[in-house]
Amino acid sequence: MLLFRANIAHFPHATVNFGDDIQVIQDGGLVVEGGKIVAIGDYAQMRRTYPDAELNDHSGCWILPGLIDSHLHYPQTQSIASYGDQLLSWLENYTFPTEMQFSDLSHAQKVASVFIQQLVKNGTTTGLVFSTVHKEACDALFTAASQLDMALIAGKVCMDRNCPEELRDCPTSAQKDSAALIDRWHNQGRNRYAITPRFAPTSTEAQMASLGELAQQYQDVYIQTHLSENVDEINWVKSLYPNATGYLDVYDQYHMVRERAVFGHCVHLTNDEWQRMADTGATVAFCPSSNLFLGSGLFDNAIAKQYKVPVALATDVGAGTSFSMFSTYGEAYKISQLNKQPICPLEGFYMMTQGAAIAHQWDDHIGNLNSGTDADFIIVSPRYCELTSLRIEEHASFSDMFFALSILGAQRAVKQTWISGRCCYENKENNHAMA
């Protein structure tokens, strides 16, 4: 049994009142055993209740739930920060050539390993991840995540048109390979599967129908794809699917708009589409750094709130420019400033922890530090350099500390990342906890 001593912040339950409902414990104690959180409270009280627990003293640091990145592409670890295109040409020029290399299993295994390391270094303990079209590349990712007992949602990309021949599957093989991966990985350990059409333009109607059948057959499996990212893309979808009333309706016609369906971007949805998202329980993955990088547009968080559609934050690596969820909130804040409706730090924190876990129906295991949940958490040491020591006062509020780290870029602030009660990453250079 381990007892962690530090300040603690998390959202114990669902809320829209972020300031009232966050639980902040100064000099807190978190008790962990057997991969689970056993108890949370004041340090002194936890020490008295669990006198035999081994102490991990991180006084002056913060314990937060492991962060959740709700949309990213593991093969694009390799093409992050490539210059100068908007969505459709970016796919042609960078994404497709990169993804072709994943027909080589050893290449896939190498990138999967780097990818998982990047997640834990940044304090991300759960991702909703797109693989490539190759079934074995998806196996490689789940295998790498399983080695850390990481709670991962992932899927093989399905696409059978408007992409290079080498990256095409077909309606039959997309269904068969996805079903085989569901049987092998879904609910095995902490893995979960997502049916993953890349986006409407790269699937024929026949493929969408075959994936829709699969979605109906496996109601508890996730669905992840892209939606209304870019204006040219939306016009293209209209020409490819003349019978659909809009972009969302393409997925809707094939039973893929529902709970556990996570739509990346949603920058240009119509009001009818927002209403339909709300009625079906679907979730938005808001990818601010990607939207800025590809010039896609400014996501309107206020309208999502108006329609009560859950919004989870996401990096969208490699069009996204950082694996850090802290930095991703920093970019979300800048977009919301341009929309004149700033997203406050506590809301940003909610969108990468408990809010995301609730949207993905997984908050009984991840996203918070309630007793009984899985022991996925991070230790953040905010005053890790001269600048942050100057900017972030020793007794700064959680909100101020979190905001400053998000704007200044916080990768080095992550001191340790714990998954299922095991330390998976330690930044040995960050020993400034007591400063």
Ligand SMILES: [Zn+2]
């Ligand atoms: Zn994406």
